[in-house]
Amino acid sequence: MNYTKWHRVGLLMILAVVLSSCKLGRFVVYNFADIKDYKKFPSRALVSHERKFRFDSTSNGKYPKAIKVGNRKDSISLDRLLESHSTVAFLIIRNDTIQYEKYFKGYNRESIIPSFSMAKSVTSILIGCAIDDGLIKSVDEPVTHYLPELEKNGFGKVTIKHLLQMTSALDFSESYFNPFGEAASFYYGRNLKREVSKLKLKGEPGKTFDYVSGNTQLLGEVLASALKGKTVTQYFQEKLWTPLEMEYDGSWSIDKKNNGTEKAFCCINARARDFAKIGRLYLNKGAWNGRQIVSRKWVEESTKADTTEGGADYYKYQWWLPSANGDFMAEGILGQYIYVNPEKNVVIVRMGKNGGGVNWSDFFIALAGYADRH
Template sequence: MVPSFSMAKSITSILIGCAIDDGLIKSVEEPITNYIPELTKNGFDKVTIKHLLQMTSGIKFNESYINPFGDAASFYYGLNLRKEIGKMRLKTEPGKQFDYVSGNTQLLGLVLERSLKDKTITQYLQEKIWTPLEMEYDASWSIDRKKNGLEKTFCCLNARARDFAKIGRLYKNKGNWNGKQIVSQKWVEESTRLDTSEGSVNFYQYQWWLPTPNEDFMAEGILGQFVYVNPTKDLIIVRLGKKEGKADWWTIFTSLAKAY
C-alpha cells in the first residue's frame, strides 16, 4: 500500500457527499457547530461545511511541514485530534479568502464522524466505496490513537494504485459504478466544477484541484501522489511515489490529455 497524503482530502469529500445523499448531513450550508457544538465558543457558528470544502473557513492553522511545533505536525503525530480541533480559532471572516490548510479537512472528518454516530469513518468508507467498487486490495486509514481513534481525514489513506484509479473512474462517470449510483451526480459535478462565489478560487473546489477550465480535476498528495481525471477525454492517470521530483506534473497531465 502507498500513502495517499492529501489525496485523502478528495476521498473525504466523497464521503461527505455520501452522507448528504444518505440524509446524515442536511446540506453544505449547515454550520459546522451543528455537529461540533464545542466550537461555538470559539466563534465558529458562521463556518459552514461548504467553507471547509472550499478551504475558505478562515481558520488559523500553520500548514508548515518543517515546523515540529506547527499545527500540521500536531495533527499528523498527535494522539488526540479531537482535542486539537477544540483549540482551533479563526483568523479571518469565513467565506472571504481561500487558504489551503489541512485543518479544514480534519474538521470535515469530525463533522462526518459525528453524523455517522454508530460507525467509524473507515467503516463508512468500506460500505460506500470499497465494497461497491470491488476494490482489488484492502486499504487502511491512519488514526490518531488505537482506542476510540479518529481518522486523519486530511491525509493518510493507504491503498494501491489500481484502487485509486477506480476512485478516478467513479468520478469520471459522475458517481456511477457499473449502473449503480454510488454518490449523486449532483455532488460530483458540484465538487469538481468552477465556483465563482465570493472567496472561491478557479483552481480548487470541494477538496479537488482544478488544473484547467476544461472540466478536468485531480486529487494530489504532497510527495507526488496524483489521481488526474479528464472526463471529456475519458482519461484517468494515477501517479504514486515517495518524491514529487522536479517534474511539473500538472503540465504533464494536462499536456497528455490535450494530446490524447
C-alpha cells in the first residue's frame, strides 16, 4: 500500500473516531434503528429467575396453515408469509399454551431482540407498580412534583396522566431521520437528563393526542425520581422480571456507561418468550399465578379507551387499542408487537427486522379469532 492509500486510511480512521464520539457521528455511522442495536449501547442487566416459567406447548395448535393476505388471490402458508415479511420470531399463545412458535432468518428461541417502543408499555406498568407501592400518589400529580427543574420550562400544568396519554403538548420531533431532532438526540445521545431538561411545550396540555417518545422518557425520569436512588432497571427486576420468572437474562439500554439513564421510551432487550410473559400478565389483569403483580384497576384503566382531555380512542397509557373489542398491544418500530386479546385468551408476539409491509394489528385480530371458528 502506498503513502496516499495509508494517508486515506488514516483520515478515515480519524473521521470514524471523531464521528463515533458524538450524537451526529453515531447517527451517521448507525444510520437508523436496527434489530442489532442492543449491541451498540451500554445497558443494565436483568437476571433471570432461578425458577423459570414456561408455557405449555402443543403440536396441534389451532392456527391457519394457509391464509390470504391483502389482495392476494391465492393462499400462502403462515410460515412463508412470516418469513417473507421480515419476521424473526412469532408466537401464538392461547389458554397458556403455545399454539405456534417459529423463528426465521437465523434467529432462534435464545436470540436477543430489542423491544424498541414496546418498552413504553413496560414503563407504564412500572408507573402503575409505583402507584401501588405509594411511591407516586396518582396520575393527576404534576410532573414537577418529581422534576421541579422543569417548572421553568412551563411544565407546571403537565400531569403524569398527560404523559401516559400522550397529551402533554410536548414540543418534540419524533423523526428518527432527522439527526438534529429530539428523537435522534434521545436515541443516540449520551446525556438523556440534559436532553430532558431542554424540553419545552408547544401548546396547552390535555387538548390533543400527539405520540412522541419524549413523553415516555419523562415518565422514566418521574419514576427514577420517585425511586430515590434505585434505578429503573432494578425496579423492573424487582417488580416484573423476577416475579414473572423470566426464562432468560435481559437488559435495558442506557445512555452512557457510568451512572447512565434508562432509555425508558425504547430499549429493553429480551427473548420473544419473555416478552410474551408481559402479555400474559396483562391478559390476567395484572395477576401472575395467584399473585397480584400490578393492581387490576391499573391494568383496566391502562387499556380502556378514554377520549377526555384530548385522549385518542386507539391509545391509552402507553398501550395501543387496535379495536373496540377490548384487545390491546405494545408496539415498537420495526414491527415489534405484544398483542393481547382477553376475549379470546390469546397473546401473540411478533418480532421483526422491519414492519414487512403487513397490517399486523388486523392480522393479529384475525388470528385470535381463528381458533373459535375451527
